Amino acid sequence: MEPSNETTVSIAHVFKGTFAHSTQDAALEILENRVLGVDNNGKIAFLESGKDVVSLSEKWGFKASDVRQLEPHEFIMPGLVDTHIHASQYSYSGTALDLPLLQWLNTYTFPVESQYKDLSFAGNVYNKVVKRTLRNGTTTACYFATIHTDASLLLGEIADRLGQRALVGKVCMDCNNSVSHYKETTEESSEETRRFIQELLNKKYPHVRPIVTPRFVLSCSSALLRDLGDIAKNNDLHIQSHISENKEECEVVKQLFPEFKSYTDVYLKHNLLTNKTVMAHGCYLSDAELQVFRETGASIAHCPNSNISICSGLLNVRNVLNHKVKIGLGTDVAGGYSPSILDAIRRTMDTSKTLTIQNPRNQTLTFEEVFRLATLGGSQALSLDAETGNFVVGKDFDALLVNVFAPDGPMDICGLEPPKVLLEKFLNLGDDRNIKEVYVAGKRVVPFADSA
Ligand SMILES: Nc1nc2[nH]cnc2c(=O)[nH]1
Numbered sequence: 001m002e003p004s005n006e007t008t009v010s011i012a013h014v015f016k017g018t019f020a021h022s023t024q025d026a027a028l029e030i031l032e033n034r035v036l037g038v039d040n041n042g043k044i045a046f047l048e049s050g051k052d053v054v055s056l057s058e059k060w061g062f063k064a065s066d067v068r069q070l071e072p073h074e075f076i077m078p079g080l081v082d083t084h085i086h087a088s089q090y091s092y093s094g095t096a097l098d099l100p101l102l103q104w105l106n107t108y109t110f111p112v113e114s115q116y117k118d119l120s121f122a123g124n125v126y127n128k129v130v131k132r133t134l135r136n137g138t139t140t141a142c143y144f145a146t147i148h149t150d151a152s153l154l155l156g157e158i159a160d161r162l163g164q165r166a167l168v169g170k171v172c173m174d175c176n177n178s179v180s181h182y183k184e185t186t187e188e189s190s191e192e193t194r195r196f197i198q199e200l201l202n203k204k205y206p207h208v209r210p211i212v213t214p215r216f217v218l219s220c221s222s223a224l225l226r227d228l229g230d231i232a233k234n235n236d237l238h239i240q241s242h243i244s245e246n247k248e249e250c251e252v253v254k255q256l257f258p259e260f261k262s263y264t265d266v267y268l269k270h271n272l273l274t275n276k277t278v279m280a281h282g283c284y285l286s287d288a289e290l291q292v293f294r295e296t297g298a299s300i301a302h303c304p305n306s307n308i309s310i311c312s313g314l315l316n317v318r319n320v321l322n323h324k325v326k327i328g329l330g331t332d333v334a335g336g337y338s339p340s341i342l343d344a345i346r347r348t349m350d351t352s353k354t355l356t357i358q359n360p361r362n363q364t365l366t367f368e369e370v371f372r373l374a375t376l377g378g379s380q381a382l383s384l385d386a387e388t389g390n391f392v393v394g395k396d397f398d399a400l401l402v403n404v405f406a407p408d409g410p411m412d413i414c415g416l417e418p419p420k421v422l423l424e425k426f427l428n429l430g431d432d433r434n435i436k437e438v439y440v441a442g443k444r445v446v447p448f449a450d451s452a
């Protein structure tokens, strides 16, 4: 399309039909008969009434034939945000769910992760996990890789090449009593983290950034935690780790760090809780700890599949929301067996309903609230909501084009359904067959390019 005379920006895509997204005020806003334009920088240029399409075409310089008219059973929603996923554990997802956390790490996780020293092994799995998550609608992923710097850089390169927005973490750990070859010295871990950050930033990938990644308190010495807190602070970087996932883990943290008020206090005192920190799980955080999250702006990645699959616990999301702590959803592959955030949505509802069964005073989350957690909530939890998360003019267009009744898909048409019903059906019954197209920053990334 030609740039219009009135503006230097040109329009790359125009969609007309139904849009569903969340805002701070509304967990679900359905916009029918709207027209949305995406500019050549991948940003949302306008979102207006469908009646204005002629005047918009004159203003922005696109032709009527450029408008993509959605079918009645199609809609566009924001891309899904996975706030916590171990790319390196994808190879054994769907297996090894018979042990609790600490034994699970020693028996399955550390031996597999140690293999990522081999770049061809790493490249093979990392290609597959990025493609699988993109196909399932994950436009933003916050990844743990392994301790290996070059393999972690390769994950960044693959996310960039396939067009996924990603935070990528080289895992840091200088304590490991069970699989002793899978750890670094304190100096190595800090030095390699610096190299990882520098080399990833030097690539100037537009949508892939480094995230400082102490594995968790039990894998890191106090000296390493302090170094990582300093590195994050000096470079204004994101931070991710795990917290209060499992009762045995919480007990061991208490024994090893008796001088700290709580698990949260250990991270706080090592400068690891900031408004760019995301902590996975948090099943056993006290109200006082949630208050610290609120004060620091740190967020929680809720990983319900993992919490149930390795019998860790049930996070009370309602209580987290009542404390005004930022929260998004995570798959936590491979503690969680599914790479899909649609699955995380369903497990979040199941967990919430389980808590209501246990205590009817626990107010069940609504599907609209969980939709927000999976989209805008995730972007807020990763402090990326200035760029993505919903359809606000000026944000990047990260979106899914959903066809609820895709041929050979999992749902049948039984009548004309309103858009809210179509969305609810997709969230509960849909899968990648319904995700016809995926866009990240205005670029169509699914279906994959022939070269992918
Ligand atoms: N679920 C999960 N919890 C952890 N805590 C420390 N490492 C891990 C991990 O790899 N997975």
Ligand SMILES: [Zn+2]
Binding pocket: 084, 086, 242, 280, 332, 335
């Ligand atoms: Zn995890």
